Amino acid sequence: MSLSPIKKITGRAVPVQGDDIDTDRIIPARYMRCITFDGLGEYLFRDVRFTPDGKTTNHPIDDSKYKGASILVSGMNFGCGSSREHAPQAIARAGFKAVIAGGFAEIFFGNSTTLGLPCVTAKREDLITLTKLIQTEPATEVKIDLEKLKVTAGKLSFSVTMKSSAQQGLLSGRYDAIADLLANLPKVIELAAHIPSPIAP
Amino acid sequence: MGKTLFHKVWERHTVGKLPDGSTQLFIGTHLIHEVTSPQAFGMLRDLGLKVAFPNRTFATVDHIVPTDQRTEPFRDSLADAMIKDLRKNCADFGITFFDIPSGKQGIVHIVGPEQGITQPGTTIACGDSHTSTHGAFGAVAFGIGTSQVRDVLATQTLALSPLKVRKIEVRGKLGPGVYAKDIILHIIRTLGVNGGTGYAYEYAGPTIEGLSVEERMTICNMSIEGGARAGYVNPDDKTFEYLRGRPYCPKGKDWDEAVKAWRLIASDDDAVYDDVKVFEASKIRPTVTWGINPGQGIFIDEAIPSPEQLPEADRSSAKEALEFMQFKAGQKLAGQKIQVAFFGSCTNARVSDFLEASKFLRGRKVAPGVRAIAVPGSQGVSKICAEMGIDKVFRDAGFDWREAGCSMCLGMNPDQLVGDEICASSSNRNFKGRQGSPTGRTLLMSPVMVVAAAVTGEVSDARKVFTGS
Ligand code: SF4
Numbered sequence: 312m313s314l315s316p317i318k319k320i321t322g323r324a325v326p327v328q329g330d331d332i333d334t335d336r337i338i339p340a341r342y343m344r345c346i347t348f349d350g351l352g353e354y355l356f357r358d359v360r361f362t363p364d365g366k367t368t369n370h371p372i373d374d375s376k377y378k379g380a381s382i383l384v385s386g387m388n389f390g391c392g393s394s395r396e397h398a399p400q401a402i403a404r405a406g407f408k409a410v411i412a413g414g415f416a417e418i419f420f421g422n423s424t425t426l427g428l429p430c431v432t433a434k435r436e437d438l439i440t441l442t443k444l445i446q447t448e449p450a451t452e453v454k455i456d457l458e459k460l461k462v463t464a465g466k467l468s469f470s471v472t473m474k475s476s477a478q479q480g481l482l483s484g485r486y487d488a489i490a491d492l493l494a495n496l497p498k499v500i501e502l503a504a505h506i507p508s509p510i511a512p
Numbered sequence: 513m514g515k516t517l518f519h520k521v522w523e524r525h526t527v528g529k530l531p532d533g534s535t536q537l538f539i540g541t542h543l544i545h546e547v548t549s550p551q552a553f554g555m556l557r558d559l560g561l562k563v564a565f566p567n568r569t570f571a572t573v574d575h576i577v578p579t580d581q582r583t584e585p586f587r588d589s590l591a592d593a594m595i596k597d598l599r600k601n602c603a604d605f606g607i608t609f610f611d612i613p614s615g616k617q618g619i620v621h622i623v624g625p626e627q628g629i630t631q632p633g634t635t636i637a638c639g640d641s642h643t644s645t646h647g648a649f650g651a652v653a654f655g656i657g658t659s660q661v662r663d664v665l666a667t668q669t670l671a672l673s674p675l676k677v678r679k680i681e682v683r684g685k686l687g688p689g690v691y692a693k694d695i696i697l698h699i700i701r702t703l704g705v706n707g708g709t710g711y712a713y714e715y716a717g718p719t720i721e722g723l724s725v726e727e728r729m730t731i732c733n734m735s736i737e738g739g740a741r742a743g744y745v746n747p748d749d750k751t752f753e754y755l756r757g758r759p760y761c762p763k764g765k766d767w768d769e770a771v772k773a774w775r776l777i778a779s780d781d782d783a784v785y786d787d788v789k790v791f792e793a794s795k796i797r798p799t800v801t802w803g804i805n806p807g808q809g810i811f812i813d814e815a816i817p818s819p820e821q822l823p824e825a826d827r828s829s830a831k832e833a834l835e836f837m838q839f840k841a842g843q844k845l846a847g848q849k850i851q852v853a854f855f856g857s858c859t860n861a862r863v864s865d866f867l868e869a870s871k872f873l874r875g876r877k878v879a880p881g882v883r884a885i886a887v888p889g890s891q892g893v894s895k896i897c898a899e900m901g902i903d904k905v906f907r908d909a910g911f912d913w914r915e916a917g918c919s920m921c922l923g924m925n926p927d928q929l930v931g932d933e934i935c936a937s938s939s940n941r942n943f944k945g946r947q948g949s950p951t952g953r954t955l956l957m958s959p960v961m962v963v964a965a966a967v968t969g970e971v972s973d974a975r976k977v978f979t980g981s
Contacts, residue, residue, distance in 0.1 A: 331705060331805055331829050335943040339950070340922040344576060344590045346550040346597055348658075358950035363931075387825065388706045391739070391805075392943060394641040394655035395548065417709060417741050418641060422657035476673055480532040488671035489559070491530050492663055496564065498527050499538060499669055506525065506540050507770070508568050509629040509760035511608070 316484040317427055317457060320409040322381030324453040324464070325371050326442040327356070332385055333392035334419065338401045340393075351397060352404030372405070376449040384442055384453075385412040387435070390419025399423040409455050411462060411471065413438055424477040424486050429457055431471035440467060457481055514780025516677045517633075517746055518712045521652045521777065525635045527669055534671045540634035540651075542569040542664045544607075545620045546576055546594045547924065548639030552661035553601040561666045566606040568668060570629055571598060573612065574619045576924045579887050579914035582612060588926065605665075618890020618916040621645040621858040625729065626892045628758025631770075632747035633777035637664055642858050642940065644735040647744030648728035649751050650777060652712070654742045675741060676710055676786035681717035684793040689975035691868075692727035693860060693938070693958035695719070697799040697809045699731075699791060700738040704826075705807040708740025711786070714779060715745050719793040725754040726864040733859045734940050737806040746778035800845050800971060801942050801956040803833030808942075809956070812973045815842050836944055837953050838932070845955070845971045850934045853878070853966035854947070855911070856887030857921035857939035860959045863896045865938070869963045870905040872978045878910035879969030885927065886911040887919040909967070923948020936965035 342354035360370040367373055383402060389412035390398060399422045402410065410423065410430045423430050433441070444464055445451055453464040457478060460471050480486035515523075527536040544552075549571070556563070563569065576591040586592040602609035610616040610623055617623070621642055624630040632650035636643060641655035656670065663670055682695060700707075713735050720728065728745045735743025745751075752771050755761050762770045797811040808830065810816060818841030819830040834841060839848075855861070855869065866888070878884045886906045888894040894916055897903045903913045920927040921939040928948025929935055935947055935954050942954035955971060964974035 329828065329832065330825070333805070333943045335922075335941070335946050339945045340575075340924045341928075341948060343547060344594070344924060346594060347554055348551055358945045363950055386828075388709075388739075391705060392641070392941065394639060394643075394657055396551075396639075396657035396659060399657075414706065414709070416706070416739065418655055418657060422659065425657065425659040474673070476532045476534045483532070485532055487659065488530065488532075488534075489659075489663055489666065491532075492536060492667040492669050492671060493561075495527055495536055495669070496667060499536075499564070499667060502525075502527055502538050503565060503668065506538055506634070507631070507762075508565070509541060509570070509627075509631065510762055510766075511567070512759040 314427065314484040314487055317429060317481040319457065320382065320429065320455040321452060322408060323377065323379060323450065324382035324384050324445045325377035325380040326384045326445055327371055328386060328442065330386040331388045331391055334390060334395050334398040335392055337390065337398040343395060343397045348397065348400040348404065351401040352406065355401040355405040381406060381408040382453050382455070383407050383410045384438065384445065385410065386438065387413035389415050391416040394418040396422045399426050399428050403428050411441070411455070424480060425488070427486055429455065429481055431455060431460065431462070431473050433462065433469060433471045437469040513784055514782035516714060516779040516783045516785065517650055517744060517777055518652055518675065518677045518714065521633055521635060522674055530671050534673050536669050537635060537672050538669050539637045539664050540568065541629060541636045543620050543624055543636065543638035544569060544571045544661065545640065546573045546598045548658050549601065549661055550594060550597045551658045552665060555662045556665055563605040563607065563665045565668045569607045569665065570610065571602050571607055572610040572617050572620050572623050573598060574918045575922065577917045578926055579917045579919045582915050591925065615891050618892060619858045619861065619918055621733065622862060622889035622893065625649065626890055628755050628761035631755065631761065632751060632774040637670060641736045642733050644743045645729050645733040645858055647732040647735070647742055648725060650744055650747030650774065652742055652744065655736065675712040677714055678708065678711045678787040678789065679714045679716055679785045680789050680791065682715065682719035682791045682793050683717045684719060686719065686793045686796065689798060689960065690796055691958040691960065692723055692730040694796050694799045695793070696731045696734040697801065697806065697956065698796045700734065700807045701809045703738055703789065705737065705805045706739040708735065708738040711740045713740040713743040715743060720745055721748065724864060725750050726862045729862070730859055734806065737940055747774050798958060798961055798974060800961065802837060802839055802845055803830065804836055804942055804944050805829065806940065806942060806956060808833055810845065812846055815844050817841060846973055848934065848971040850882060850936045850965050850970060852929060852933050852935040853882055853884040853962050854920040854935050854937040854939065855885070855959055855962050856889070856919050858889060859940040860938040861887060861889030861893065863893050865959045866897050866902045867900065869959045870902045872960060873909050873963050874905050876909055876967045878966045882966055882969050884911045884966045885914055885920065887914040888916050890916045920947055922946060936962045936971065938962045
């Protein structure tokens with residue numbers, strides 16, 4: 312299974328402000344009632360985008376000035392909480408190609424990487440500047456260079472970080488590990504013989 | 513130089529290095545449930561792959577399964593479809609399924625230990641973040657996403673990078689009315705909800721050693737709430753006693769051999785840790801959360817902090833929490849009216865939880881206007897509670913005693929909060945919308961504190977309610 316490398320992401324960005332945005336916020340559990348991930352994008356941030364009686368709250372995701380944005384910009388510890396892959400799936404299926412935040416919960420980060428949704432970590436002050444910039448000039452093109460680990464937007468430019476295995480995986484098109492894992496199946500079978508398994512009664 | 517349990521288990525399960533620098537790690541035991549596995553089976557079929565080691569995967573239904581109606585078809589057609597889908601996947605790929613008619617169904621993290629599937633020294637993965645629960649047996653156990661569920665099904669391995677290990681030592685004696693739940697809420701409050709990022713937590717020290725295996729499960733369960741992907745306790749005699757004779761454990765001579773091996777897997781006395789934190793048990797008091805993440809907790813006799821009192825990084829979240837919860841800084845939680853009491857979840861729905869709480873609940877009544885539900889973590893728990901008459905204590909008090917499942921821990925099944933109801937909950941997450949209503953408010957606490965809140969109709973110090981002092 313060869314995937315195309317992901318080296319650069321370019322697009323407009325939408326700010327979703329706040330720290331500790333958890334996966335229940337990204338996609339509330341009651342919208343995870345599905346057997347496939349199709350159509351999940353619709354429920355992204357559902358509970359904060361609509362009031363309980365279904366009125367829009369003018370969440371940035373629905374704000375026309377950010378329409379067509381493909382980069383999500385948020386705060387610290389993004390994606391904490393449950394291991395649901397529904398969260399990055401909803402983000403990807405809503406049309407996003409990357410997330411810039413002040414940090415990511417581990418499982419969320421791994422899930423996103425496997426889907427080819429790069430998550431890069433920026434310093435808080437850079438996030439604040441970037442957020443201000445896209446709020447005042449939403450048409451600004453934001454560019455994430457995964458090789459150099461740099462974000463540029465208009466005159467603004469700053470470094471970001473990313474776990475190197477994820478970076479290597481994205482750059483080489485090996486971010487979905489399944490092919491590499493399958494390649495070692497003979498070795499796995501050998502090792503399995505030495506690892507006890509639960510014994511059926 | 514000694515090694516930690518984490519490192520020993522990691523080494524034993526390493527298949528090799530992958531091209532991106534990560535480790536291909538063998539997963540000894542894989543657990544699945546109805547919500548995060550159907551898409552993985554879909555991917556498997558799309559790729560034309562088989563399940564590599566069907567004898568190492570075990571399934572049950574917990575998240576979406578209704579806890580009141582148990583005859584199929586369920587009123588919720590999607591729940592019905594998801595369960596039938598899992599049934600078919602298990603049949604097609606030869607996976608053991610603890611289905612409802614088996615009498616062994618329940619929350620995946622309660623069923624594993626109960627069946628003796630959870631064993632020391634192994635690696636356990638499940639498409640659920642509270643997989644860390646199984647670490648209570650000295651296993652390295654963590655939650656994974658659905659693509660990784662696919663990876664484990666297809667290869668019984670995962671691409672992972674090793675974690676650092678933080679030893680969390682708890683010393684001293686817990687006061688009366690203070691429980692494992694209070695210890696872990698206190699640890700998370702102190703180290704922060706992302707303080708554990710990149711770490712596995714090793715819970716150690718005399719206090720932890722003194723806890724029962726079920727109490728250790730409560731602590732390991734919430735590791736993820738502190739940002740740690742895994743949490744574990746070194747296996748000891750209590751662990752082995754708990755497991756002895758359980759269905760999926762080795763028997764006879766094999767058992768003796770297994771115990772010998774399990775003893776060796778514990779962290780060496782001179783093991784080197786990436787970090788060590790020490791907590792004094794006697795300083796911990798019953799803890800209740802006031803906010804929208806599990807780190808936003810206070811002792812029952814403390815006041816809700818004002819955002820300005822908190823470290824800068826926590827302020828914006830604290831402000832948001834106060835607004836959402838409709839609480840004021842400086843306010844105490846004691847006396848706060850509740851509408852719902854939820855006793856359940858993989859954090860606290862084991863026999864010992866119900867037994868302990870029933871001692872206090874016996875002869876009392878749920879306060880008028882409070883909706884109280886008690887949901888055993890598994891059919892096994894339910895059966896033992898019935899044999900011991902514990903269910904009757906709860907029923908007599910006015911609790912709705914349900915069938916096993918995740919229930920109101922998350923709003924995926926019919927058990928949900930309504931509007932901005934306040935729920936005293938023995939579960940593990942108080943995120944906005946977690947319990948099914950976007951404006952519902954969750955207060956996390958120990959099961960005995962939930963019962964105290966249920967009988968008084970307000971958040972109460974269980975130590976006072978139940979001793980009359
Ligand atoms: S009880 Fe709650 S935390 Fe545990 S597995 Fe179920 S939904 Fe998850």
